[in-house]
Amino acid sequence: xxxxxxxxxxxxxxxxxxxxxxxxxxxxxxxxxxxxxxxxxxxxxxxxxxxxxxxxxxxxxxxxxxxxxxxxxxxxxxxxxxxxxxxxxxxxxxxxxxxxxxxxxxxxxxxxxxxxxxxxxxxxxxxxxxxxxxxxxxxxxxxxxxxxxxxxxxxxxxxxxxxxxxxxxxxxxxxxxxxxxxxxxxxxxxxxxxx
Amino acid sequence: xxxxxxxxxxxxxxxxxxxxxxxxxxxxxxxxxxxxxxxxxxxxxxxxxxxxxxxxxxxxxxxxxxxxxxxxxxxxxxxxxxxxxxxxxxxxxxxxxxxxxxxxxxxxxxxxxxxxxxxxxxxxxxxxxxxxxxxxxxxxxxxxxxxxxxxxxxxxxxxxxxxxxxxxxxxxxxxxxxxxxxxxxxxxxxxxxxx
Numbered sequence: 531x532x533x534x535x536x537x538x539x540x541x542x543x544x545x546x547x548x549x550x551x552x553x554x555x556x557x558x559x560x561x562x563x564x565x566x567x568x569x570x571x572x573x574x575x576x577x578x579x580x581x582x583x584x585x586x587x588x589x590x591x592x593x594x595x596x597x598x599x600x601x602x603x604x605x606x607x608x609x610x611x612x613x614x615x616x617x618x619x620x621x622x623x624x625x626x627x628x629x630x631x632x633x634x635x636x637x638x639x640x641x642x643x644x645x646x647x648x649x650x651x652x653x654x655x656x657x658x659x660x661x662x663x664x665x666x667x668x669x670x671x672x673x674x675x676x677x678x679x680x681x682x683x684x685x686x687x688x689x690x691x692x693x694x695x696x697x698x699x700x701x702x703x704x705x706x707x708x709x710x711x712x713x714x715x716x717x718x719x720x721x722x723x724x725x
Numbered sequence: 726x727x728x729x730x731x732x733x734x735x736x737x738x739x740x741x742x743x744x745x746x747x748x749x750x751x752x753x754x755x756x757x758x759x760x761x762x763x764x765x766x767x768x769x770x771x772x773x774x775x776x777x778x779x780x781x782x783x784x785x786x787x788x789x790x791x792x793x794x795x796x797x798x799x800x801x802x803x804x805x806x807x808x809x810x811x812x813x814x815x816x817x818x819x820x821x822x823x824x825x826x827x828x829x830x831x832x833x834x835x836x837x838x839x840x841x842x843x844x845x846x847x848x849x850x851x852x853x854x855x856x857x858x859x860x861x862x863x864x865x866x867x868x869x870x871x872x873x874x875x876x877x878x879x880x881x882x883x884x885x886x887x888x889x890x891x892x893x894x895x896x897x898x899x900x901x902x903x904x905x906x907x908x909x910x911x912x913x914x915x916x917x918x919x920x
Contacts, residue, residue: 531814532787534768534775541765546750555741558811561785564773570736573729575766578759580729590756592727616753619726 586657588633588650589615598622598631605629607664609657611683613637613671621669629667632657637675638682646682654683658692668696672717781852783828783845784810793817793826800824802859804852806878808832808866816864824862827852832870833877841877849878853887863891867912 531539535557542553560567583589584596591597598604598618608629612618615633634649657663666687670676680696687694700718701710710718726734730752737748755762778784779791786792793799793813803824807813810828829844852858861882865871875891882889895913896905905913 531817532776532785532792534772534787535785538768538772541761541768544761545765546754547747548751552742554811554814556743558809559741560769560772561776566736566739567769567772570740571766571770573733573736574755574762575770577729577733577755577762581727581756590727590730592729597727614753616749619749 583615584633587631588635588653589618589631603628606661608667609654609661609663609665610667610669611654612669613676613679617669627667629665634679637670638678639675640678646679649679651683651686655686655690658687658690663692665693665695668694670696672699672714778810779828782826783830783848784813784826798823801856803862804849804856804858804860805862805864806849807864808871808874812864822862824860829874832865833873834870835873841874844874846878846881850881850885853882853885858887860888860890863889865891867894867909 538557539550539553542548542556543550548556560570580592582591584591584599585594586599587596589596589598605628609632610621610627610629611632611634612621613634613636618631618633621627632650632654634651636644636649638644638646638649658666668680668683670679684694698721699714700721701707701714707715733752734745734748737743737751738745743751755765775787777786779786779794780789781794782791784791784793800823804827805816805822805824806827806829807816808829808831813826813828816822827845827849829846829849831839831844833839833841833844853861863875863878865875879889893916894909895916896902896909902910
């Protein structure tokens with residue numbers, strides 16, 4: 531195979547969720563569609579120039595502040611803490627939350643050597659102290675890393691007198707009970723609510 | 726979501742085999758890996774400048790001739806006819822074929838309005854007449870379009886006195902017989918070979 535095609539396939543197969551077969555399909559599609567190839571090269575090439583990190587919360591931003599921090603309609607009394615900026619989009623799509631966010635930049639992970647000091651915890655504490663925050667909602671993944679991080683944050687936040695909650699864990703919507711694992715089902719029982 | 730990210734997701738989801746979820750994973754990966762994003766933009770952007778069509782066979786090429794047509798070791802007495810240039814790579818990987826290729830640029834397709842006149846048939850006939858070709862091997866997909874195309878080619882090639890063959894159809898390797906469809910299994914019976 532000729533070099534430019536091999537180089538494209540090599541760059542494509544390094545992407546997540548793209549195997550050799552998908553890479554070939556994409557490469558041949560791009561060869562057949564010069565306009566789309568030019569457009570894709572343009573948006574990927576300009577990505578890091580155009581996307582920054584919000585000075586306040588760590589979300590993706592085009593300017594100093596992300597659209598959420600810049601929106602005066604959002605309720606500044608609540609901060610939802612997430613590990614990664616892209617999790618904000620998932621929460622926003624629920625339409626259930628009108629407060630602000632704080633991106634930690636990761637989770638405490640003994641296996642990967644990530645400690646609490648590597649995360650954006652001090653800026654979070656500063657925001658609690660300075661921005662009139664009344665509730666911190668932890669939206670961290672319900673696995674070891676998420677729980678270690680939540681424990682650390684709780685220890686740091688409690689002395690500040692702010693209310694700390696975490697999003698509910700339980701059986702996911704639209705699934706039968708048999709497909710839920712035992713830990714999820716156990717948590718759903720412990721977290722049962724009156725009707 | 727901010728505009729540069731939406732534009733990237735829009736461009737990614739137009740690619741084959743990439744849904745919204747995969748596009749998000751790729752976008753966030755590219756955001757986290759500036760070097761890879763720059764490299765990908767570069768190879769996609771340069772694609773149409775660097776890749777051409779072989780003057781002789783229609784394969785992908787960096788120069789006037791593709792590496793196969795430019796290789797004096799290949800046997801010029803055999804031409805393998807394929808619909809699309811990327812099928813050549815699959816055949817090359819088998820290591821079973823040492824002749825040259827000819828890319829038709831598609832298949833006769835009544836449903837898509839593609840007729841034999843839209844394909845690279847006249848250049849194929851010219852090659853047979855001028856290049857001392859002794860065998861034409863049709864490697865077209867074993868479906869209606871491939872068979873209509875094969876019938877048309879056979880009609881045009883027979884008068885030239887060249888031998889025309891097609892690759893064998895039968896049960897694929899490494900699968901149990903139950904997973905072969907009836908047409909495939911029927912063809913495998915008709916094409917049975919003595920042991």
